[in-house]
Structures are given as C-alpha cells and as structure tokens.
Amino acid sequence: MKNNQFDEWAEEYNCFGKEMPFFQKWIFKKMKEEIDKKGIILDLGTGDGRLLIYLSNTSKKLIGLDSSKNMLNETKKNFNKLGLKGKFILSELPKIPLSNKSADYIISNAALHHVKDKEKLYKEILRVLKKHGKLIVADCFEKEDKEYKNEQNKLRKDKVFWNKYLKSLNRCEKEFLNMQKKLKVKHPIEYHITPKKTKEILEKVGFKEIKITPMPKLDLIYSGVKK
Numbered sequence: 001m002k003n004n005q006f007d008e009w010a011e012e013y014n015c016f017g018k019e020m021p022f023f024q025k026w027i028f029k030k031m032k033e034e035i036d037k038k039g040i041i042l043d044l045g046t047g048d049g050r051l052l053i054y055l056s057n058t059s060k061k062l063i064g065l066d067s068s069k070n071m072l073n074e075t076k077k078n079f080n081k082l083g084l085k086g087k088f089i090l091s092e093l094p095k096i097p098l099s100n101k102s103a104d105y106i107i108s109n110a111a112l113h114h115v116k117d118k119e120k121l122y123k124e125i126l127r128v129l130k131k132h133g134k135l136i137v138a139d140c141f142e143k144e145d146k147e148y149k150n151e152q153n154k155l156r157k158d159k160v161f162w163n164k165y166l167k168s169l170n171r172c173e174k175e176f177l178n179m180q181k182k183l184k185v186k187h188p189i190e191y192h193i194t195p196k197k198t199k200e201i202l203e204k205v206g207f208k209e210i211k212i213t214p215m216p217k218l219d220l221i222y223s224g225v226k227k
Ligand SMILES: C[S@@+](CC[C@H](N)C(=O)[O-])C[C@H]1O[C@@H](n2cnc3c(N)ncnc32)[C@H](O)[C@@H]1O
Pocket: 006, 044, 045, 046, 047, 048, 049, 050, 051, 065, 066, 067, 068, 071, 091, 092, 093, 094, 108, 109, 110, 111, 114, 115
C-alpha cells in the first residue's frame, strides 16, 4: 500500500472525545434516518471511525475500510476505548475485498470524492450489497449544478439552522486548514462530480430508489437501493 497524506493526518484527524460539531451531527442524523433495520454496516473511507461509532447501536456488525493504515489504527483505538468490536480492511477503493452480497448498508462520509472512477466504485458497491441493501453517502460535490443550488436555497429559509450549520462548518474547515499547514501535507487529489451526474451513474449501474438530500454549502447526501 503506498503511503498517503491521510497517514500523516491520522492522529490529528481523530476527533475522539471532542464534541461533534453541529453540522456533522445534522449530517449523521440524516444518514441514520436512512437505516431501518439492524444489519451489517460497511463504512468506506472510515477515517477515525466516527460514523461507524455513531451508527453502532443500529448494527449487527461494523466494518471499516480505508486505504490509510494509520487512519485504521485510529479507528481501532477508538473502538477499543468504547469496547466496540469491528472488522477493519486496508484497501484502496474502488476495490472492496469482500464477497458478493455481504453488507446490508454501505455508508461513507467525506471520502468517495477521492475516488476517480465512480462507475467502477458504484458497481463494486452494488456487488457487495445484499439484495435490498442500501448505499448512504454524504460527500462533497462539483458546485456548478444549478438545480441542486435551487434545492439548497430552500434550506436558506430557515435562517437559524442555516447560520448555525455554516458557523460550525466554517470553524471546522479553519481548524482543518491549520492542521494541514502545521503538518505541511498537501490536500489529496479530489474528483468531484455534480449531484446530477452522481444520480446518472447510480442509475446506470442499477441502483433504485435514488434519493438526493440537499445540504447547505459543499455537500450532498445521497442514497440508493439494490433491488
Ligand atoms: C476526509 S476523511 C473522512 C473520514 C471519515 N469518513 C469521517 O467521517 O471523518 C477521508 C478518508 O477516506 C480515505 N480514503 C481516501 N481515498 C481512499 C481510497 N481510494 N480508498 C479507501 N479510502 C480512501 C482516507 O484515508 C480518509 O480516511
């Protein structure tokens, strides 16, 4: 496995013990609402395992996959502190070294934009999902999507929510940039696509019941079901 920037960040990235910022609580809550039964949950680009940990009481089994060995070590540390059990896989997406139909839910937060070949990735996800299994993702996207911008603007009407969300997100981004500066590590390559393109590829590879949930600013939440 080649060394990557996330290996350098891992220790500082780990947010265990810190209060979760408002924007992240909102995202994770929305993702959790997509889960309707206890099942096997696979988290792609798990980082420090924060999303898996958040969803731990809705699962039968937790699996974290990441291409950074150091990130996975942080996940393991956090699991140990909480007495949680999990399976941890070191792998570079789009490759998922699991057998066909082995997960009920495949989830991911802030990671899939680092994968270039989205079609290959979604095909691989579909292969690993069980029948009726669901993909649930929160991720950043290519901003030039007018349709999505209109959807986002509807959220703006709730000014209290909007301001609170952006304030907490901006604070987090600032901390993240400071960390990058301090560690002198360049940001890894990103391959953003529009929400519209995301939906098109999901449809093309065979996902059904595709849902796009708008979020303020940079991200979107999307889900799709394997029928
Ligand atoms: C910004 S972090 C997000 C971590 C975590 N999901 C969270 O909610 O904070 C992105 C994670 O994706 C992982 N990652 C990036 N590219 C990857 C790839 N091609 N395959 C597997 N993991 C990858 C990184 O190592 C890192 O842990």
